[in-house]
Amino acid sequence: MSATALDPALADRLKRDEHGLVCAVVQDATSRDVLMVGWMDDEALRRTLSEGRVTFWSRSRREYWRKGDTSGHVQWVRGIALDCDGDTLLVQVDQVGAACHRGTTTCFDGGDLPAVVIDPQERRA
Amino acid sequence: MSATALDPALADRLKRDEHGLVCAVVQDATSRDVLMVGWMDDEALRRTLSEGRVTFWSRSRREYWRKGDTSGHVQWVRGIALDCDGDTLLVQVDQVGAACHRGTTTCFDGGDLPAVVIDPQERRA
Numbered sequence: 001m002s003a004t005a006l007d008p009a010l011a012d013r014l015k016r017d018e019h020g021l022v023c024a025v026v027q028d029a030t031s032r033d034v035l036m037v038g039w040m041d042d043e044a045l046r047r048t049l050s051e052g053r054v055t056f057w058s059r060s061r062r063e064y065w066r067k068g069d070t071s072g073h074v075q076w077v078r079g080i081a082l083d084c085d086g087d088t089l090l091v092q093v094d095q096v097g098a099a100c101h102r103g104t105t106t107c108f109d110g111g112d113l114p115a116v117v118i119d120p121q122e123r124r125a
Numbered sequence: 126m127s128a129t130a131l132d133p134a135l136a137d138r139l140k141r142d143e144h145g146l147v148c149a150v151v152q153d154a155t156s157r158d159v160l161m162v163g164w165m166d167d168e169a170l171r172r173t174l175s176e177g178r179v180t181f182w183s184r185s186r187r188e189y190w191r192k193g194d195t196s197g198h199v200q201w202v203r204g205i206a207l208d209c210d211g212d213t214l215l216v217q218v219d220q221v222g223a224a225c226h227r228g229t230t231t232c233f234d235g236g237d238l239p240a241v242v243i244d245p246q247e248r249r250a
Contacts, residue, residue: 010238023148023162025150025159025162027159032157034150034152034159034215036208036213037148037150037208037213048240049238049239049240049241050241051241052240052241052242052243052248053243053250068250072250074248074250076242076243076245076248077240077241077242077243078242079237079240079242080237080238080240081233081234081236081237081238082233082236082238083161083162083232083233083236084225084226084227084229084232084233084236085232088161088162088232088233089238090159090233090236094245096250100209101209102209104209107208107209107210107213108206108207108208108209108213108215109206111206111207111208111209111215112204112205112206113135113174113205113206113207113214114174115173115174115177115202115204115205116174116175116176116177116202117177117201117202117203117204118177118178118201118202120201120219123177123201125178125193125197125199125221
């Protein structure tokens with residue numbers, strides 16, 4: 001078995017976007033917080049599956065980005081699942097420190113939008 | 126205030142892809158399962174924020190898709206947050222029935238990939 005390419009059977013299941021990427025949702029395996037979303041190509045996924053640490057493809061910098069190499073905020077892999085249509089990964093991790101570059105626990109902290117929430121008693125589908 | 130367009134201040138914060146879309150991660154507000162990922166344009170987000178139910182833009186069908194209108198598997202909004210770089214939404218919901226069209230609780234059920242998990246005692250960043 002080659003360690004230099006993604007398993008072809010898995011590669012066949014991926015439905016990549018026009019840039020060759022799938023979406024990767026990262027969730028803290030313990031707190032179950034959704035921490036962030038990144039992007040992976042086949043090689044980033046191969047590294048993530050085989051190294052025990054999460055590697056993304058940075059769309060802005062156009063390079064591989066192993067989370068924590070610069071910040072120390074490593075994401076240790078606890079599990080990875082592919083969704084039903086093959087275009088999204090759910091990566092369960094043990095997060096070291098803050099997931100967000102701003103120093104917050106998640107990239108969604110402080111981002112609440114004003115949403116209408118219908119009272120459960122009033123819900124009619 | 127117009128109800129026919131997304132709040133311009135919010136629209137300014139969105140970093141849309143080349144198709145005018147942002148990624149929307151849907152999480153069950155109670156179980157905290159990540160249920161699915163969909164896509165929203167400004168109008169889908171406006172409807173989702175104002176109606177109390179989740180509407181996506183279907184990239185394959187090229188139309189708005191209010192979750193549950195066909196299946197009955199409604200997603201009632203509990204909260205919405207925008208991430209730090211403005212290209213991803215986290216939508217907390219009360220999910221009625223199965224989130225996945227296959228009848229499973231989430232779109233990731235049954236999709237586990239073989240990932241190396243490093244024992245916490247052996248982790249060296």
